[in-house]
Amino acid sequence: MTTNGNVAAACLALAASAILSFIDNFVLAVSQEAGLWQFQLFRAGFALPILFLAARLFRQPIRAASPSRLALRSAAVSTGLLIYFAALGTLPVAQAGAGLFSAPIWVLLLSAMLFGTRLGGLQLLAILAGFGGALMLLQPDPTALGPASLMPLAAGLFYGFGMLLTRHICASETALTMAVGIFLVIGTVAAAMLALVSLSPGADTAGPFLTRAWVTPSPRFLGLTLFQALGAVIAVSLIAQAYRIGTPAFVSVFEYSFLVFACLWGFLLWGVAATSLAWAGIAVITTAGLAMSLLQKRET
Numbered sequence: 001m002t003t004n005g006n007v008a009a010a011c012l013a014l015a016a017s018a019i020l021s022f023i024d025n026f027v028l029a030v031s032q033e034a035g036l037w038q039f040q041l042f043r044a045g046f047a048l049p050i051l052f053l054a055a056r057l058f059r060q061p062i063r064a065a066s067p068s069r070l071a072l073r074s075a076a077v078s079t080g081l082l083i084y085f086a087a088l089g090t091l092p093v094a095q096a097g098a099g100l101f102s103a104p105i106w107v108l109l110l111s112a113m114l115f116g117t118r119l120g121g122l123q124l125l126a127i128l129a130g131f132g133g134a135l136m137l138l139q140p141d142p143t144a145l146g147p148a149s150l151m152p153l154a155a156g157l158f159y160g161f162g163m164l165l166t167r168h169i170c171a172s173e174t175a176l177t178m179a180v181g182i183f184l185v186i187g188t189v190a191a192a193m194l195a196l197v198s199l200s201p202g203a204d205t206a207g208p209f210l211t212r213a214w215v216t217p218s219p220r221f222l223g224l225t226l227f228q229a230l231g232a233v234i235a236v237s238l239i240a241q242a243y244r245i246g247t248p249a250f251v252s253v254f255e256y257s258f259l260v261f262a263c264l265w266g267f268l269l270w271g272v273a274a275t276s277l278a279w280a281g282i283a284v285i286t287t288a289g290l291a292m293s294l295l296q297k298r299e300t
Helices: 003-031 038-058 067-087 095-099 101-113 123-140 145-170 177-198 219-245 248-253 257-268 276-299
Strands: none
Touching: 003 038, 003 177, 003 219, 003 248, 003 257, 038 067, 038 177, 038 219, 067 095, 067 145, 067 177, 095 145, 101 123, 101 145, 123 248, 123 257, 123 276, 145 219, 145 248, 177 219, 219 248, 248 276, 257 276
């Protein structure tokens, strides 16, 4: 992997994080209109035609080079994302987010166990520091930890595994193809879960976000979901391309920038200022990313 490839991958990961952290600010508004599974189903329904249209406009192939490998990667990433959203129904965002951002640690461990990747002690320290900075920023409450807290960690495991597979077995797939794979899986799972919660006895159209049954879509819901789909299509394609051309352990550090952008968007959009500990976490995350970049340049 060349230095230029990793630099480009880092820029793509930063752009994806900025977009995702922006659109995630509006998930609360979506939850006031419909449930999680209806939201995911409609988002996939909007995203897939956009992806197919983009493939035609840019003349990019969308057929999978290896359907079985793409299916494995799509299942891993989609499982991680859906577990994360499910955890949000029972845990505070801070705990769920802290678990999801364990993904770079899983990338490191799985790289060593499955693909024989050798990373130096300084690289390991940089990744651990990035995770520590994420915890400083998210500030999970240790006294509230329980069995359900394992859900976000499982999300981080599956998401990290999927990103690792992107580089090792899906490098020949286009970013659009990988994005289609994710939305197909998420849309299929969401349709099944929506049918389950809507047809089960005691179905509640005003229940919690996680288990809410089908409701008639409002214009506000459709507009917010289309906005989410557009942003997600762009961001998912960017991060897929980043992991396709960059070293997974290197790219994963830059995904921590999601937390930095989340604080910035929260302040710019809603006037919510981050605490001193949160800003300290941002500094640690930034330092870890720069350290990983310098270490990677030294090896290439």
